[in-house]
Amino acid sequence: MTTTSPPSLAAAHDAADGWWARHQRALAPVLFLLPAALMFTVYVIAPIFQSIAISFTDWDGLGVKRFIGFGNYVELASDPDFRTAMFNNVIWLLGYLLAIPIGLAMALFLNQTVFGIRLIKALFFFPFVISQVVVGLVFSWFYDPTNGLLFHVLRALGLPPVAVLSDEHLVTYGIVAAGLYPQIAYCMILYLTGLNNVRADLIEAARLEGARGFSLLWHVVLPQLRPATFIAVVVTVVGSLRSFDMISIMTQGGPYGSSRVLAYYMYEQALSEYGYRMGYGTAIATVLFLVMLVYIVFVLAQIWRQEREL
Amino acid sequence: MNFGKHCKRLALTTALAMSTLAAQAGELVINTDASDPAPKAAFEAVVKDFEAANPDVKVKINTFDHEGFKTSIRNFLSAEAPDVVTWYAGNRMAPFVNAGLLDDVSDVWAKEGLSDKLKSAEASMTINGKKWGVPYTYYQWGIYYRKDIFARLGINPPKTWPELLAACAKLKADKITPFAIGSKQTWPTGGWFDYLDLRVNGYEFHMDLTAGKVPYTDKRVQAVFDRWDELVKPGYFLANHPSYMWQEALPAFVKGEAAMYLMGNFAVAPMKEAGLKEEQLGFLPFPSITPNLPRSEDAPTDTVHIPAKARNKVDARRFLAFIARADTQSKMNGILGQLPVNKQARQPDDTYLKAGFAMLSSAHALAQFYDRDALPEMAKAGMDGFQRYMLNPDSRNEVLKRLEEVRSRVYK
Numbered sequence: 001m002t003t004t005s006p007p008s009l010a011a012a013h014d015a016a017d018g019w020w021a022r023h024q025r026a027l028a029p030v031l032f033l034l035p036a037a038l039m040f041t042v043y044v045i046a047p048i049f050q051s052i053a054i055s056f057t058d059w060d061g062l063g064v065k066r067f068i069g070f071g072n073y074v075e076l077a078s079d080p081d082f083r084t085a086m087f088n089n090v091i092w093l094l095g096y097l098l099a100i101p102i103g104l105a106m107a108l109f110l111n112q113t114v115f116g117i118r119l120i121k122a123l124f125f126f127p128f129v130i131s132q133v134v135v136g137l138v139f140s141w142f143y144d145p146t147n148g149l150l151f152h153v154l155r156a157l158g159l160p161p162v163a164v165l166s167d168e169h170l171v172t173y174g175i176v177a178a179g180l181y182p183q184i185a186y187c188m189i190l191y192l193t194g195l196n197n198v199r200a201d202l203i204e205a206a207r208l209e210g211a212r213g214f215s216l217l218w219h220v221v222l223p224q225l226r227p228a229t230f231i232a233v234v235v236t237v238v239g240s241l242r243s244f245d246m247i248s249i250m251t252q253g254g255p256y257g258s259s260r261v262l263a264y265y266m267y268e269q270a271l272s273e274y275g276y277r278m279g280y281g282t283a284i285a286t287v288l289f290l291v292m293l294v295y296i297v298f299v300l301a302q303i304w305r306q307e308r309e310l
Numbered sequence: 311m312n313f314g315k316h317c318k319r320l321a322l323t324t325a326l327a328m329s330t331l332a333a334q335a336g337e338l339v340i341n342t343d344a345s346d347p348a349p350k351a352a353f354e355a356v357v358k359d360f361e362a363a364n365p366d367v368k369v370k371i372n373t374f375d376h377e378g379f380k381t382s383i384r385n386f387l388s389a390e391a392p393d394v395v396t397w398y399a400g401n402r403m404a405p406f407v408n409a410g411l412l413d414d415v416s417d418v419w420a421k422e423g424l425s426d427k428l429k430s431a432e433a434s435m436t437i438n439g440k441k442w443g444v445p446y447t448y449y450q451w452g453i454y455y456r457k458d459i460f461a462r463l464g465i466n467p468p469k470t471w472p473e474l475l476a477a478c479a480k481l482k483a484d485k486i487t488p489f490a491i492g493s494k495q496t497w498p499t500g501g502w503f504d505y506l507d508l509r510v511n512g513y514e515f516h517m518d519l520t521a522g523k524v525p526y527t528d529k530r531v532q533a534v535f536d537r538w539d540e541l542v543k544p545g546y547f548l549a550n551h552p553s554y555m556w557q558e559a560l561p562a563f564v565k566g567e568a569a570m571y572l573m574g575n576f577a578v579a580p581m582k583e584a585g586l587k588e589e590q591l592g593f594l595p596f597p598s599i600t601p602n603l604p605r606s607e608d609a610p611t612d613t614v615h616i617p618a619k620a621r622n623k624v625d626a627r628r629f630l631a632f633i634a635r636a637d638t639q640s641k642m643n644g645i646l647g648q649l650p651v652n653k654q655a656r657q658p659d660d661t662y663l664k665a666g667f668a669m670l671s672s673a674h675a676l677a678q679f680y681d682r683d684a685l686p687e688m689a690k691a692g693m694d695g696f697q698r699y700m701l702n703p704d705s706r707n708e709v710l711k712r713l714e715e716v717r718s719r720v721y722k
Contacts, residue, residue, distance in 0.1 A: 062406070062409035063408065274690035
């Protein structure tokens, strides 16, 4: 007994419906993909090329565009504000990555079965639920140099007060710390779900072999958490590169531009109250895009490799 | 197909209905950023009166929030333009004028004789010899000070620079910060630069500088910073001012931890709300520095304009003429708590506005404000630079060098 139809019948079918039936299998996926692909092209791909095109012009967003070749990029190369923003992006990137080990530590700590642990977990996750804007506001009150919590704590310890958000050297670290607050919670929840899937039998076997403490974590638990680690790295890096809201809320890029990152500097140049430089803004955006592109290629390669392994 | 036909008919009727709506005679669309309670009430009042005086015109106001307006105005001026739009005088309107987005309204000025009635604001409304809008209100800047603290320490309101420095030294010795300031939004630093430059070098130089004709490395600019040094270096400004917006620096002034505040008159309302009485709160014009220099002041002017792409320019011109009238401006500014530009308008009863009016009407000339007189890019870099200098006065030369780089690029 076979499920395929007799050859004569199939031929008749083909003759009846013709071209469509013959190519249906090949065409169906294309047709299903078309609407999404179309939207993606119009709203994502095309604007990328458009803004790259604008970055070669001098344009205030209103008048005529003037083509100036690499003029904007040449200016970027010698712009101290751009260098500051770039450097701050590096601080953001490295600082933000701290969220991963801290999140892991918290997840390991909370991964136990005692009374009320669900509530505790929920509370630890809470910072991620609050809007970034609210976190930014709360932290700027925390840092308030005349009446903030930090001021009172330092005074109680007999230390001199620090105006974190007014100091060009401290300000970026101050904002990164605020950004870490929700990001750690996010990494923690990723690891908590990962820990649910760690195989108990492997742990038991490792114990029998005499592994404990750090070597158990490093050789047995962490390899099993690899998918969680991968996602945590991806979201953390992307989060650090697109950091914007915290800066806007806490300092507006100040003092005198020393807490700007590329995304904020781009916004300031092109779109803010005093920003009338679309060309320059898009040049910054293009640089940011290229930085991200390197990273995106890395991530895609990683995913591809993983899928081949499976 | 029947259904298709229906669709077509429906589309046709809707299109017809829409076009009649758009072409409806006498609809005047006004886009404004008057979102605070007082400006909103003032605009509603003027619109009501305008509609009563012109029954054939129906006015529609779209109110935007301040910050959003500053970015969205660029979109709606070049795409779906309203008939009247509010904005600011001076170089702040220059990008729109240069892009051909605003209508030349010199005819309204000529017809209504505005060059005489609105004389004090004429220069700031003129670009390339033409008028580009109509001003309806302005307000003074100056030093608001704590009368009670001054009296307790036996300080007389300073009229000259040495007197001001002496007053600051006395306040500082009593552990009171002489000047409150909040520079999280950097514009309050622009007010300081304006006043020091206006007092050291005078109006003409200040206008040349903000118009990009003088390098920032000029020794006359250095002279401004020499005076500024005398306030910054002894620590006469509120510490950590970049952590605060101007409102967040108010508590220091209200609590008496700081005794003076260089601000616009709009600061009086929150100061009074915070509990300061008129016998505690005084106003003094910025002291003179270079002797015998004609005295000029900052007086930012708010204006209305007609976009070049407006549909109903006839009624828009009627509205501009209406808002320029003495009685309209009296009424609006009564609500706004600001000064009318029309010199025939009724003058205010409020203590601070009266002082401001006396000061402005005897002034040699009126500057708009650093971020309205200088081009936007220059203003941004300038105020960042001033903030940096005020935090770290040793960075002066670095700051000025940077500003000069920006100036030579922006004013090509």
